[in-house]
Amino acid sequence: MDAPQPPPQAPPPLDRRGLALLALAFLALELVVIRQYG
């Protein structure tokens, strides 16, 4: 008899807050320049 397969591991949670903050930091850097020279 085959050994029971382990249940598939759930993917790690998405770090929504961390990624959003870093995306905003990127956008802020770009917007500083765009506002100044746009």
Added chain:
Amino acid sequence: MCADHPAFGYVDHRPLSVWILAVWKRLLGEALVAIRLLPALVGAACVVLGGEFARALDGGRWAQRLTALAMVAAPVYLGTHHVFSMNSFAALLWLLAMRAVIAALDAPRRWPLAVAWLVVAAILLLGGRSRGNYLVPAYPPLLAAGAVALERFAGRRGRMVRALPFAVLVLGSAPLVPLAIPILPVERYIPYAKALGQEPSTDERKEVGPLSQHYADMHGWQELTDLVVRAWETLTPEERARAAIFGQNYGEAGAVTVLGRRRGLPEAISGHNNFWHWGPPKRGDGSIVVIIGGDEADHMESFASVTAVDTLHAPLAMPYERGLTVFIGRGLRRPLAEAWGRVRHYD
């Protein structure tokens, strides 16, 4: 300019970014701030997608943040996303395409990323005319894979070890930010870049001045438009009705068209790349042409008379743009269609 001429292909562009820009301009107008907002938003989306890519490779919070921070800190992505170009979408497309590949596999695996990178690098190398920066959009998935590998190494170590990659990214990249986006006034930027050992450069085998081409190409267009407006205002109303404005390249013709639109100038023409396909002037017969740059002796072969109006003073522009003379040519010696066939150049 291409966004004003929607087509299924362009001499030096793929069409997707042009179509996107055409729709964007319809929605928000053609103010530079509005146009540049789009690549900035795309870049911010890449930061999130980079982090999500790390998660797709089984990366935890640490790997996701490290990937996203690498995307923020890499000067090349900052530089690619503060002006609109077809390159603004390349990293996004790579991330989406490779993400679809990872999603199609039965388990998170990193080898497809290496294979894709190697195949594209080999194609570019074999092509013989590629630049190293063509591969820049391919790196975000690799950054994610690297962050996940680092997480497995650093996860079992102390807080200092886990903080080290973040510190290296921030401290290593911060001094390079002014090289990527113009946050320093130009008079401070030039000595700053020199102090970092950064000589002015170009990817296009052209002579450079005090600024690298990506910064030099931001200078001189307003002054050039002012000069063309001055030349245009010397024409009588009858002459203006049949006159055209001719630029030697798409930069000159595009700048004068966009900046001159509100000052009463018609759309400029050029023989360079797609401008040639957009054809000779639709109004008039081309018998009076305001000519941007070029050689007076050459112009004399094409026109019965040539008058120099003035010379551009733009010391920070690329050397081949900074000392342009604007001429007025009268009396085209050849039929317009024949003359148009001679001005085409693709480069």
